[in-house]
Amino acid sequence: MIEFKDVSKVYPNGTKGLNNVNIKINKGEFVVIVGLSGAGKSTLLRSINRLHEITSGEIIIDGKSITKARGKALLRCRRDIGMIFQNFNLVKRSTVLRNVLSGRVGYHSTIRTILGLFPKEDITIALNALKRVNLEEKAYSRADELSGGQQQRVSIARALAQEAKIILADEPVASLDPLTTKQVMDDLKRINKETGITTIVNLHFVDLARQYATRIVGVRAGEIVFDGSVEDATDDVFSSIYGRPVKQDEMLGAKV
Amino acid sequence: MDALKKRRLSLMKRLVTLILIIIILWASSAGSEVSISSLIDGLPGMGSLFLEMLPPDWSYFSYVTDPMLETIRMAIIGTTYGAIIAIPFALLSSRNVVKWPVIYYPFRFVMNLIRTIPELLLAALFVPVLGIGDNAGIMALSVFSFGVIAKLAYEAVEAIDNGPLEAMTAVGANKIQWIFYGVVPQVIASFVSYTLYCFEINVRAAAILGYVGAGGIGLYLNNTLKLFQYQRVSTIIIYTLIVVVIIDMISNKCREKLI
Ligand SMILES: Nc1ncnc2c1ncn2[C@@H]1O[C@H](COP(=O)(O)OP(=O)(O)OP(=O)(O)O)[C@@H](O)[C@H]1O
Ligand SMILES: [Mg+2]
Numbered sequence: 001m002i003e004f005k006d007v008s009k010v011y012p013n014g015t016k017g018l019n020n021v022n023i024k025i026n027k028g029e030f031v032v033i034v035g036l037s038g039a040g041k042s043t044l045l046r047s048i049n050r051l052h053e054i055t056s057g058e059i060i061i062d063g064k065s066i067t068k069a070r071g072k073a074l075l076r077c078r079r080d081i082g083m084i085f086q087n088f089n090l091v092k093r094s095t096v097l098r099n100v101l102s103g104r105v106g107y108h109s110t111i112r113t114i115l116g117l118f119p120k121e122d123i124t125i126a127l128n129a130l131k132r133v134n135l136e137e138k139a140y141s142r143a144d145e146l147s148g149g150q151q152q153r154v155s156i157a158r159a160l161a162q163e164a165k166i167i168l169a170d171e172p173v174a175s176l177d178p179l180t181t182k183q184v185m186d187d188l189k190r191i192n193k194e195t196g197i198t199t200i201v202n203l204h205f206v207d208l209a210r211q212y213a214t215r216i217v218g219v220r221a222g223e224i225v226f227d228g229s230v231e232d233a234t235d236d237v238f239s240s241i242y243g244r245p246v247k248q249d250e251m252l253g254a255k256v
Numbered sequence: 257m258d259a260l261k262k263r264r265l266s267l268m269k270r271l272v273t274l275i276l277i278i279i280i281l282w283a284s285s286a287g288s289e290v291s292i293s294s295l296i297d298g299l300p301g302m303g304s305l306f307l308e309m310l311p312p313d314w315s316y317f318s319y320v321t322d323p324m325l326e327t328i329r330m331a332i333i334g335t336t337y338g339a340i341i342a343i344p345f346a347l348l349s350s351r352n353v354v355k356w357p358v359i360y361y362p363f364r365f366v367m368n369l370i371r372t373i374p375e376l377l378l379a380a381l382f383v384p385v386l387g388i389g390d391n392a393g394i395m396a397l398s399v400f401s402f403g404v405i406a407k408l409a410y411e412a413v414e415a416i417d418n419g420p421l422e423a424m425t426a427v428g429a430n431k432i433q434w435i436f437y438g439v440v441p442q443v444i445a446s447f448v449s450y451t452l453y454c455f456e457i458n459v460r461a462a463a464i465l466g467y468v469g470a471g472g473i474g475l476y477l478n479n480t481l482k483l484f485q486y487q488r489v490s491t492i493i494i495y496t497l498i499v500v501v502i503i504d505m506i507s508n509k510c511r512e513k514l515i
Contacts, residue, residue, distance in 0.1 A: 049426055079428035089419035091441045102437045106428035114436040155423075162427055 001026055002048060002166065002198070007057035009043055009222070017043035018054065019222040027165075028196040030189065032209040035219035036242055041202040044219060045168050048200070049081045050074065062165070079106030082159025082197075084169035084188075088151040092144035096135065096154050099143055100126040103161035122161075129160035133187050149180025156187055167191075169201040173208070178252055185212050205252040206238055309490035316491040320476055324495060327472035328503075330390050330465070331458040334397025339451045341402045346409035346447075352421065353413060353439060367410065371403035375461045379470035390471030393462060400461065401454045408450040409443065416442040445514045452507045459503050463496050 002025040009017035017040050025031055033041045046052040048059060050066060058067045066077045082103070090099045104122050105113045112118075118126075130136045133153035138146060143154060152172060159167050169188065173181040189212050192199040203209050209216055209230075216233040218226030218241035226233065226241050238246045285291065347353050349363040379396035386392040416439060424438040466474020473492060480488040 051422065051426060075428040075430060077428070078426060081426070083423065083426035085419065085423065087419050089423035091420045091438070092417075093445065094441045098441075102424065102429075103427050105424075105433045105437060110430060110432050113433050158423075158427070 001060075001062060002200075003060040005058045005060065007047065007054050007059060009040075009047060009052065010055045016222045017052070018047065021057070021222075021224055023217065023224055023227065025198060025200065027198055028192070029198055030192045030212060030214045031198075031200045031217055032213035032215070033200065033202045033217045033219055034204065034206070034209050034238070034241060037204070039219045040222040041219055042170050043222070045170050045200060045202055048166070048168055049078050049083060051083075075106060079162060080165050082156075082162050082164035082167045084152070084155050084159060084167065084172045086171040086174045088148070088155050090143040090151055090154055090158075092142070094143060095140055096130065096143055096146065097123075097126055097139040099154055100129055100139075100157045100161045103129075103158040106162070125163070126157070126161045129157040130154070132160060132191065133157050147180070148176050149183055152176065152180075152184050153187055156184070156191070160191065164197065166198045166200070169199070171202050171204070174204070181208070181252065188212070205250060206246050207251045209233070305486065308486040311487065312490040312494055313485075313487040314491070316488045317495060320473060320492055320495060323466075323473045323476055324499060326390055327462045327474075328459060328499065330393045330397060330472055331455060331462040334394050334462070335401045335451060335455040335458050337394070337398035338401025338403075338454065339405050339447075341398070342406035342409055343447075345402070345406040346413055347435065347439070349406070349410040350413040352416070352418065353435065364410070367403065367406045370399060371407055373399070373403070375400040376465070376468060379465045380468045383469045388469040388471075393465040393470035393472055396465060396470055397458050397462060401451075401458060404454045404457070405447075405450050409447050412443045412446040412450075413439060449511045449514050452511050456500075456504055456507050459500055463500075 004021045004023045007018055007021045011017055021044065033044060035041050043052055047054045048061070048066070054067065058065055060066070061077060061081075064077070066074070069077050091102075098116075101118055101122060104118060104126065107122070108118070127136055127139060130139055133156050135146075135150060135153055135157065138150065138154075143151060146154065156167075167188070172188070173184050176184060185208065188199055188201065191197060201212070210233065213230055216226065216228060216230060217224060218233075218237070220241055220243065226237055228237075235246060242250075345363055345367055349360050349367055351360055354360045375396055378399050379392055382392035382395045386395060420442065421434065421438040424434045429437060462472045462474075464474045464477075466472045466476065467478050469475070473496065477489065477492050480486075480492065
């Protein structure tokens, strides 16, 4: 379970990223965060694994405060949280397998990992992770030989190899076409169902949010302005999250 | 109307630049007492020297093979040492690896300072310390290579994609793992390429370091010149040329493969 307690974030230039956020996300949920550009979706997501530091409040993950974690404890917390980025963030010159294995570094000593001496079980874990996103035959290709959708699925495999309990995905499909978008979202959803991994995704397509989420959280100006089930997230609700009627280009359907 | 004005202005700018270049060239050649006329006066002398160099003393080839190998060895060892020391400096000078200016500014400063010293001067400094011979040459080339490679590598590190670094932070990597999985794979090809490039420079440099007593074939070039053995001089020059061309060819092939 992830719990935000009075979390606020003020950027050094004075911008309020988050304003007194309180929210609980339960194990196994598939939460989609929606909101206008600049609403604070990324800030919210990245404060969970402390890629962004919050200014006040506390974030508790499975009973432990990540906000107070220092040194090794923080690394351990991060190891249990997989992250998927809009631009995949793979090392393009490395092989797919090495990219997936990089998710395992938190489990081994520094010396072992820098020499690349992963135990056999880790290779198996990495190959299994690739199998789950249907990319095992690409294990030894260079990452930049893959299409965008495939690269994003490799980054999902990296999170799986991490044996993460939570997956955070910041606009995972924003740089993909509608067809590959569906593949990537389907993979995330399937993995969420099969393993009960808590999944939090930032999306800006209204219809995608409705199609995949079990719960929708609306953010505006750093505050949570809606939190409810898909059924409750009517067009009117979206209009109020966005502060205006939903536009056609905010529907993926319109682009297909 | 406006476009015409702009064109006239840019024409003016080019003209002024040209005049400036001519003035600078004229002033610096006057300052160093170089003149076209003295170059022309020297032509016959150069011609007769050239004739005296022919034919090369072919038997001398086998005699200078050992110093030639020593020259190459100096270049290899110097480049290797320099490249190894360059690695921590390149990392510690980079803003995206080390977040604190108190660290990266001093490292950059040392790096830039060392880069300004020419290799011949370095050799002249090391000869009194380490004595005449290839040790001084190796040290000079190490320091020189360090300057070249560290600077190029640091620029490569600062230009890498931030994405994989962020991803490595997110998986819970410690700083060393973060460097080995996020930074190293992105710069290793450039680093090896710069090292080979530096090696090419070093072979040339090593060939003249003997002039200041720092080992290698330069010593033989110096001696034969002093003794007016011009046929042996041409042997050394031809030998050096062949070695440099072959090494450049191999090195270039390797560098092409890296990209
Ligand atoms: N590093 C930063 N420094 C200062 N302000 C920032 C920084 N990062 C984000 N902000 C500001 O914080 C607010 C929230 O940004 P955030 O990136 O979380 O929005 P978002 O909802 O993810 O938007 P998008 O859909 O465009 O990704 C915005 O007003 C943004 O300008
Ligand atoms: Mg964002």
